[in-house]
Amino acid sequence: MSSSDIFIGETIGTAILVLLGGGVCAAVTFKRSKAFEAGWVAIAFGWGFAVLTGAYISSGVSGAHLNPAVTIGLAIEGGTKWSDVPLYLGSQLLGAMIGAVLMWLAYYGQFRAHLTDPEIIAAQPEEEGLVDQKSAPKAGPTLGIFSTGPEIRHWVQNLVTEIIATIVLVLAILTQGLNDDGNGLGALGALITAFVVVSIGLSLGGPTGYAINPVRDLGPRIVHALLPLPNKGGSDWTYAWIPIAGPLIGGAAAGGLYQLAFA
Structure with a gap:
């Protein structure tokens, strides 16, 4: 597998994953969307199918790590x-x-309508009026479309949740999802992984929104910070280390557990 294969496959595959995954979050969030308030089940399945699509596209090129x-x-x-x-x-x-960025372009009109809605603007806490920075972080009204955030802001619990969820994901991939070369996902592995992502979302996604992928959270969070969105609010950088550190620790732990128990 060449360097160009890795670059092309991982860039395109991860872009598709985030486009479709962020897209389902946008579809459920915006009032002027056909899928408005479709709920958490739609988000869990949307992300699962996003993984499936990105993995199928890139599995023959880079092994479809995407994470x-x-x-x-x-x-x-x-x-x-x-x-x-x-x-x-x-x-x-x-x-x-x-x-x-592609997700933002697809929902450009909805972003502008949402972020200029007087109800949405009025619902955002004033920075100087925040009583408790931990209970009321400076996160914008559409940040949840781009990246994750906890329902209860407890650093230890949030980190442990992400570690556990990522161990489940990576261990499932290592035990039954690899291609013939053992360096990434095959066709069957992509399908299995998609269902694992849905399962994680439904079972373990409630506390933190289940990043289970550092770049799935960090890349869109950077884009949120850079895009010219009106009244977008903050990007909640005080929390951003959790969906980076947790999945990385979980991925390493899963690799070590696989070596001990299955290799």
Whole structure:
């Protein structure tokens, strides 16, 4: 597998993943959307199918990691060379940012309507009026479309939730989802992984919104911070380390657990 294969496959695959995953969040959030208030089940299945689509597109090119936690897990397991890890991670982050921009373009009118709605503006807390920064973080009204956030802001619980959920994801991939070369997802592995993502969303996604993928959260959060969105509010950078650290720790733990129990 060449460097260009990794770059092209991971960039395009991750862009598709974030475009479709962010898209279902936008569809459920915006009043002027056919899927308005479709609910958490729609989001869980939307993200599962987003993973499936991105993985099918890129599996034959780069192995469809699409997630630094998966890349780290595969490197510890031995299927991916450590020298390829930086290229995987950089390509995934770039793809996630591209996907977030494409999602914004697809919902451009809805973003403007939502962020200029007097009800939405009035509902946002004034920065100087925040009583407790922990209970009322400076997160904008559409940040949840781009990135994750906890229902209860407790750093330890939030971090542990992301670690546990990511261990489930990466362990499922390592035990039954790999291609013949053992360096990424095959066709069957992509399907299995999609259903695992849905299961994680329905079972473990409630506390934090289940990032289980550092670039899925970081890339769109950067785009949210950079886009010229009116009344967009903050990007909640005080929380941003949780959906980065948790999945990376979980991916490494899954790789180590696989070596101990299954290798």
